[in-house]
Amino acid sequence: MTPAIEVQQLSKRYGALTALDDIDLKIEQGEFFALLGSNGAGKTTLISILAGLIKPTSGTARVMGYDVQSQYQQTRQRLGVVPQELVYDPFFNVREMLVMQSGYFGIKHNDVWIDEILFRLDLANKAHVNLRALSGGMKRRVLIAQALVHKPPVIILDEPTAGVDVDLRQSLWQFVQQLNQDGHTVVLTTHYLEEAEALCRRVAMLKQGRVVVLDSIENLVRTIRDYTLLLRLSTNILPDGLQSWTVKHDPVGELYRISIKEYTEIETILSLLREAGIQIIDLQLRQPDLEDVFVKTMEMDQAVAL
Amino acid sequence: MTGFYTLLYKELLRFWKVAFQTVLAPVLSSLLYLMIFSHVLAERAQVYADVSYAAFLIPGLVMMAILQNAFANSSSSLIQSKITGNLVFILLTPLSYLEIFLAYVVASMLRGLVVGLGVYLVAAWFYPVSPQLSGWVIVFALLGSAILGVMGLIAGIVSDKFDQLAGFQNFIILPLTFLSGVFYSIHSLPSTWQFLSHLNPFFYMVDGFRYGFFGFSDFSPYISLLIILACLVVISGWALWMLRSGYKIRH
Numbered sequence A: 001m002t003p004a005i006e007v008q009q010l011s012k013r014y015g016a017l018t019a020l021d022d023i024d025l026k027i028e029q030g031e032f033f034a035l036l037g038s039n040g041a042g043k044t045t046l047i048s049i050l051a052g053l054i055k056p057t058s059g060t061a062r063v064m065g066y067d068v069q070s071q072y073q074q075t076r077q078r079l080g081v082v083p084q085e086l087v088y089d090p091f092f093n094v095r096e097m098l099v100m101q102s103g104y105f106g107i108k109h110n111d112v113w114i115d116e117i118l119f120r121l122d123l124a125n126k127a128h129v130n131l132r133a134l135s136g137g138m139k140r141r142v143l144i145a146q147a148l149v150h151k152p153p154v155i156i157l158d159e160p161t162a163g164v165d166v167d168l169r170q171s172l173w174q175f176v177q178q179l180n181q182d183g184h185t186v187v188l189t190t191h192y193l194e195e196a197e198a199l200c201r202r203v204a205m206l207k208q209g210r211v212v213v214l215d216s217i218e219n220l221v222r223t224i225r226d227y228t229l230l231l232r233l234s235t236n237i238l239p240d241g242l243q244s245w246t247v248k249h250d251p252v253g254e255l256y257r258i259s260i261k262e263y264t265e266i267e268t269i270l271s272l273l274r275e276a277g278i279q280i281i282d283l284q285l286r287q288p289d290l291e292d293v294f295v296k297t298m299e300m301d302q303a304v305a306l
Numbered sequence B: 001m002t003g004f005y006t007l008l009y010k011e012l013l014r015f016w017k018v019a020f021q022t023v024l025a026p027v028l029s030s031l032l033y034l035m036i037f038s039h040v041l042a043e044r045a046q047v048y049a050d051v052s053y054a055a056f057l058i059p060g061l062v063m064m065a066i067l068q069n070a071f072a073n074s075s076s077s078l079i080q081s082k083i084t085g086n087l088v089f090i091l092l093t094p095l096s097y098l099e100i101f102l103a104y105v106v107a108s109m110l111r112g113l114v115v116g117l118g119v120y121l122v123a124a125w126f127y128p129v130s131p132q133l134s135g136w137v138i139v140f141a142l143l144g145s146a147i148l149g150v151m152g153l154i155a156g157i158v159s160d161k162f163d164q165l166a167g168f169q170n171f172i173i174l175p176l177t178f179l180s181g182v183f184y185s186i187h188s189l190p191s192t193w194q195f196l197s198h199l200n201p202f203f204y205m206v207d208g209f210r211y212g213f214f215g216f217s218d219f220s221p222y223i224s225l226l227i228i229l230a231c232l233v234v235i236s237g238w239a240l241w242m243l244r245s246g247y248k249i250r251h
Helices: A043-051 A073-077 A094-104 A113-121 A135-148 A166-180 A192-201 A217-223 A240-244 A264-275 A290-305 B004-015 B019-041 B055-085 B097-126 B134-158 B162-179 B191-198 B200-213 B221-245
Strands: A005-014 A016-027 A032-037 A058-063 A079-082 A152-157 A185-189 A201-209 A212-216 A226-234 A247-252 A254-259 A280-286
Touching: A005 A043, A016 A043, A016 A212, A032 A043, A032 A192, A043 A058, A043 A152, A073 A079, A094 A113, A094 A135, A094 B004, A113 A135, A113 B004, A135 A152, A135 A166, A135 A247, A152 A166, A152 A247, A166 A185, A166 A192, A185 A192, A192 A290, A201 A217, A212 A217, A212 A290, A217 A290, A226 A264, A240 A264, A254 A264, A264 B097, A290 B221, B004 B019, B004 B055, B004 B097, B019 B055, B019 B097, B055 B097, B055 B134, B055 B162, B055 B200, B097 B134, B097 B191, B097 B221, B134 B162, B134 B200, B134 B221, B162 B200
Parallel strands: A032 A185, A032 A201, A079 A152, A152 A185
Antiparallel strands: A005 A016, A005 A058, A201 A212, A226 A254, A226 A280, A247 A254
16 A cells, blocks of 8 residues: 655755754554654654655655655645644634635535534634634644645644643544544644654654654553652661662652662562661552653664764 | 635635725825825826826826735735745645736736726716727736736745835835826936836836827837736746745745
């Protein structure tokens, strides 16, 4: 099957600055994919190249098999992009915007689908309100609605939940998950890693314009064997035997965070505490998550860069 | 073609929603020019025999309104979309550069023509004057508005700030329209200024348009027509190249 997105040896340079450095990436149809990285890592540059807003310096990018440069009409017809910036046109109301956006994609009578999007994004009662009069969260919903008017098989959401309240976040993800189940490929960038972990199966991490990690979240988390044992104890003096572990003391809540690699270490730590006569008031074990992978990846890459 | 029609509709709706500012205000200011200049210059400036100064002035004012408003429409729409960032809504679509070009230019032409018609109707109510050769009037109105619509498009693409666009408007469009023979016949000018006026493409637009009203003009309408057709081709080629290459809008 043709990949939804295929990027080969893609680079973008602005003078001395390299925004994207020889990237290869393939996203299959039907995937729910996360594109992660710190600010300035190159996520938005990559999305902008796919959307045709930025021209690559070298390399190729394809959407549903079509080249984003030479076959831009085919790729844009198949792509729905929710831009990161909260932009709007102050001359029009929500319905006018959606009708016009449909028209740009060559769709004349789109009212049934527009009504459904308005309903699903909880915008139905704002349909005749001018964009200027909407709150930030509402404007964000309109941007999402605009990206969906032409039912694109590939949807890219560039930080769609930045500055959005919890209610909308929930309903938004339900809607996007539904779209994904209906067969749409969804690519997401977000700074909320728990969102990516809950929704996506595969993830790419970008750092300084390069893909440094590309794998399923399951595999990534499995490779990290960094568990954290959280302990609240009856005393502040720890037995000497614990020195062979990295122990961090968190004054808030008087917690000790001990990093371990294997479950068997727990038994050793507990016996050391018991021998020292220290009572355990509270004990938790934290599993590694995507955030740990992210932090570790970013740190590792920094070390390589040094 | 649905994409083109939609963008055209959006551009028309944009100025129509603020018609007070985009249509009525320029009609009023043209009327003020007519009142003041025809009053002050009526005795002093007989341009053509059998044509009063007010009657001479009206076609010039109508053409000036057409040109200035055609320019204002595409340039202000583009710069607003660029600065607020909503140009992205058009850039993300499969609209071709030709469709974008045509939609902006045709909308600008229509705005120019609506304002021009408004100026004519109001002015003719005060000083009745009617075109002798309507065909020439229509052709020059269409071509003039198209050229200025394209110029507005270029100015909107090139400018990054409102300030720069105001520079285009105040240092290029305004002097060229005021010095194009709207208020006077260039035959009344010293020879150097006559020569300079012939380098001003706006002169041929105004002069040819006026030919349609009176059947005579400062310059041959056929040559004027050829000159402004050439201008339209050159400037459209330039604008299309900019849109096609994504100059300043697709980085």
